[in-house]
Amino acid sequence: MFPGQGSQREKMGQQFLRFNSRYVRYFEAAGGMLGRDLVKIVNGEDPANSLEDTRYSQASIYCLSCALYDYLTKDLSMDISHIHTVMGHSLGEYSALYAAGAYGFEKGAELVAYRGAIMSQADRTAKGMMAAVLGTGQEAIEKVLEGFRDRVFVANYNDYAQTVISGYEDDTKKVIKALQDEGTGKVIPLKVNIASHCPLMQGVSVKLEAFIDENVDFSRPRLPFFSTTELRHVDETGLKDTLKGQLVNPIKWYKSIEYCLDKGIDTFIEIGPGKVLSGLVMRIARKNRVKASVMNTDELKDIEELLGKLQERGLLG
16 A cells, blocks of 8 residues: 555655665656755755645655665565555555556656646645545535535545545635534644645646656556556556546545455555555454554564564565
8 A cells, every 4th residue: 555645744764765775766866857856855954845845745755655665575575476456545546556567666756746746736726725524424524515516525535434525725614614513523624735636636637648648658567456546456558547537536545445355355564654544444444343464664663563574474585
């Protein structure tokens, strides 16, 4: 599993890169495409450019996720023949597609850099926002949204009590107030000035499609890639439509994890910064009364724990 935008934090991956400096080249390559020193931005050493900027957060998460995946599979010989499925949350699908072999690192970085740039432009023009609604079922949220049709939408179905809404800023603020008036557990505005995974991204979606048509030839994935918006495996023939549609359609994360649990998958590894997906999976598995092993790569100690568990199960080559 590969995380998306929002999982970034200053100095993320610093420990890993200190001991595995050859992977700094991933950030250097992507930074060259952006015309910025991405390592300095990640470490908070560039006062003029913030990691919270969509362009840099997306590229940085992609770089770190790909570096960690290569470290696990190449340096540490994690046996990929045991991987049933790769998937990502929003931006994380681009890292998942790299892991699946749908394109090389640099082509993926080029695609992510373009995506970040056009989404950043939308940040400045669409006046959108997103907010996480915690402790409220999706039916109650959708009932409130009925009064804001074509203005505010569900963007992410993360788990049974965590839903993200997305839409025009003024209307989203009204929805937040309406939910709070109804006694909703908690509503947290997200640190993005954008309304992703909803129809407000239609113009960005069209631009992305044109860019893919002109610049990207997808290879046949060597690992099964599961779309968390379409709830199905997608091969190279459908990837353009998946990535285009991803921008305007909601992420159905808990349904994606339910699919995995139904298939008997009992081990989930989050590869990239943070532990957001790990926490979601644990709650979803617990709700379904399924025992699952959930691991991540957020810090070196987490990687060491992951390796120990993989070794115990004979999953290292």
